[in-house]
Amino acid sequence: MQTVTSHTSQRGVMTTSQQDTAEKAAQLLAQIAETRSRQAFSELFSHFAPKLQAYGTRQFGNEQTAMDLVQETMTNVWHKAHLFKADKGSPSTWIFTIARNIRFDLLRKNKKRKDDISADELWPILAEQNDNLDDDYALDQDILLQEISHYYGQLPDAQRIVVEKIYVEGKSQQEVSDSLGIPLGTVKSRTRLALKKLKELIVEHD
Amino acid sequence: MIKSHPSEAILYQYASGDLSASMTLVVGTHIDMCPICKRTVCEIEEDLCNKHLDSLVETICAPSKGAMSKTQCDQMLEAIFNSQAKPAAQREDLISLEGRRFNLPTTLAHNAHRIGEWTHLVGKLWRAPVDLSDDGQTNLIYMEPGAQVPEHTHKGQEATLVIDGVFNDEHDAYYDGDFILLDADRKHTPRTATEDCLTLATLDAPLFFTSGISRLLNPFSSLFFR
Ligand SMILES: [Zn+2]
Numbered sequence: 001m002q003t004v005t006s007h008t009s010q011r012g013v014m015t016t017s018q019q020d021t022a023e024k025a026a027q028l029l030a031q032i033a034e035t036r037s038r039q040a041f042s043e044l045f046s047h048f049a050p051k052l053q054a055y056g057t058r059q060f061g062n063e064q065t066a067m068d069l070v071q072e073t074m075t076n077v078w079h080k081a082h083l084f085k086a087d088k089g090s091p092s093t094w095i096f097t098i099a100r101n102i103r104f105d106l107l108r109k110n111k112k113r114k115d116d117i118s119a120d121e122l123w124p125i126l127a128e129q130n131d132n133l134d135d136d137y138a139l140d141q142d143i144l145l146q147e148i149s150h151y152y153g154q155l156p157d158a159q160r161i162v163v164e165k166i167y168v169e170g171k172s173q174q175e176v177s178d179s180l181g182i183p184l185g186t187v188k189s190r191t192r193l194a195l196k197k198l199k200e201l202i203v204e205h206d
Numbered sequence: 207m208i209k210s211h212p213s214e215a216i217l218y219q220y221a222s223g224d225l226s227a228s229m230t231l232v233v234g235t236h237i238d239m240c241p242i243c244k245r246t247v248c249e250i251e252e253d254l255c256n257k258h259l260d261s262l263v264e265t266i267c268a269p270s271k272g273a274m275s276k277t278q279c280d281q282m283l284e285a286i287f288n289s290q291a292k293p294a295a296q297r298e299d300l301i302s303l304e305g306r307r308f309n310l311p312t313t314l315a316h317n318a319h320r321i322g323e324w325t326h327l328v329g330k331l332w333r334a335p336v337d338l339s340d341d342g343q344t345n346l347i348y349m350e351p352g353a354q355v356p357e358h359t360h361k362g363q364e365a366t367l368v369i370d371g372v373f374n375d376e377h378d379a380y381y382d383g384d385f386i387l388l389d390a391d392r393k394h395t396p397r398t399a400t401e402d403c404l405t406l407a408t409l410d411a412p413l414f415f416t417s418g419i420s421r422l423l424n425p426f427s428s429l430f431f432r
Contacts, residue, residue, distance in 0.1 A: 018260065042283060049282070050273055051259040058258075070274075071282050079291035089248060096255035104223040117320075117338050119223070120295055122230045124316045127295045172299045172309065 021047075025091035026084070033082035041078055048092070049074065052099055059103055069106060073099040080126050097125050154201060159194035162187055208240050208383035216387075217243060221250040228342035228408040231317060232365045232385070235406060238311035239383035303332060303348055308370055308404055321346060329353055330398075336406070344408040349373060354397040362410035364388045366396075371403030 025047065031040040049070050056066030076098050084094050101119035108116060120126055155163060165176045173191065177184040212220070212233050219225045220233045237243045274282075298318030301308050310318060322335040330353035336344040349355075349371075366386045373380055375394040380386055388394060 038283075038287060041286075045283060045286075046279065048259070049279065053274060055258045067274075067278075067282075071285065074282070075286050075289050076292075078286050078289070089252065090255070092259050093248075093252050093255040096259050097251055099259075100221075100223045100254075108227075117227045117317075117340065120292075121316045121320075122227060122234060122313065123223075124295060124297075124312060127297065127312075127316065174299075 022090045022092065026086050029077075029081045029084045029091055032078065033084070044077070045074055048077075048095055052095075055099060056103070060106070065106055069099060069102050072102045072106075076102070076126060083126060083128070094125075097123065101125070155194050155197055159190045159197070162190045163194045163198075166191060208242070208381070208385075210378075210380060210384040210386055211240065211243055212236060212385050212387070214246065217247055218250055221247050221254060226342055226410070227338045227340040228336075228344040228410075229365060231313060231336070231338065231344065232367050232406055232408050234313035235311045235369070236367050236383065236385040238313050240385075301334075301346075303334075306348075306402070311369070314369070314406065324348070331355065342408045342410045344406070347405045347407050349396070349398045349403045349405075351398055351400055351402050353402075355395060357393055357395040364407065364409045366405050366407045369404045369406055371398070372401050373398050373403040373405070 025044060028040045028044045031037045032044070052070045052073055053066050056069035057063065060066055060069070073095065077095060080098075084091060088094075101123055104119040104122070153160070161180070162176055165171045165179070166173065171179070173187045174184060177187045180187075216225070216229075216233060220230060220237075223230075225233065237247055295316055296319060297312075297315040299310055299315050301310060301318065301321065303324050317336060317338075320337045322337060324332050324334045327333055330350035332348040332350075334346045334348075336346060338344055346369075364387070366380075366388075368380050368382055368384045370382055372382075373396050375396050377394065
């Protein structure tokens with residue numbers, strides 16, 4: 001009974017200290033993002049550099065490559081701190097995924113291929129715009145571009161403008177939402193209505 | 207509703223960075239489309255971080271041998287502060303083919319510049335290569351309604367992801383987001399019915415056509431799905 005209690009409380013302490021560390025690290029990242037504080041970065045560095053070095057050494061079995069991993073990972077942390085989102089996970093997990101990407105690149109480096117794929121393309125975790133707002137991957141609903149141009153003039157203005165921007169100017173639904181200042185859902189529903197109407201028009205005239 | 211997902215073992219290798227580039231692309235694109243696998247991968251990344259980084263909490267106070275010296279730390283900090291940020295990643299959210307336009311999931315959007323020209327294959331099949339400078343062969347395959355890929359087996363593994371639409375083989379029907387992994391020697395005949403289908407497929411060895419006249423295609427199989 002006593003052992004169980006002490007074991008539980010020990011775990012409790014561990015978790016709290018890990019949580020404290022996470023909160024502290026999140027604060028430092030916010031400071032780096034907002035004020036480019038070198039002081040805050042140095043503090044974060046002294047916490048994570050030894051961990052990254054140990055990870056690198058185990059992965060590569062090579063001191064120099066391990067140091068490259070530390071430097072490249074922490075360079076990304078310095079420049080991309082604003083991309084850390086506290087609601088999406090802990091700071092150390094975020095830093096780990098950056099290190100995972102750097103490891104991937106370092107492992108492929110010796111292949112020396114021109115235009116080789118980089119981990120940033122495969123795991124775009126450091127992309128500025130990374131939200132996948134659209135869950136519908138087909139835009140055309142079987143209607144050919146040429147056919148649309150004949151008929152879209154007959155649509156109500158609100159729908160016609162959306163259709164013009166998407167099918168004539170080649171904008172994405174998100175871009176149309178941004179440029180017209182209307183919600184993405186409205187763009188989608190206007191597109192859907194317009195396409196339905198177009199289909200009817202095309203069938204009528206066929 | 208996506209019903210066909212990568213195994214947990216594959217997701218684990220994806221999160222660890224141990225899959226090939228082409229498989230990482232296909233699995234990553236599935237994850238963009240699949241909230242369930244996205245959550246699983248987040249959990250796996252937390253576990254990996256625990257194992258690789260956080261577990262060192264105790265040893266940090268007592269520096270091990272080989273740890274960075276104060277001078278090394280200062281030099282590295284200096285280099286980091288003097289470094290330039292990498293240019294923002296390029297992405298392209300749309301591709302078009304024959305008047306059809308598709309919105310690309312995030313991971314694929316970041317590789318859009320690697321997508322080559324569309325070429326018309328036999329029948330109602332189109333192909334655009336995705337150049338990952340990798341050993342596998344990765345392609346976008348577009349099947350018009352009523353298309354059929356000749357029956358074939360693979361020497362290696364084939365992973366297919368439905369980006370949009372639906373296709374069938376003799377085992378099942380596959381919709382948006384479904385991830386299908388076929389091992390060597392499993393015969394299948396993908397086909398579309400009334401809907402068209404855009405898939406992303408990667409193959410780590412050439413296809414072998416097994417039925418009737420399409421056996422004649424074998425010498426060209428590397429051309430066919432390269
Ligand atoms: Zn999934």
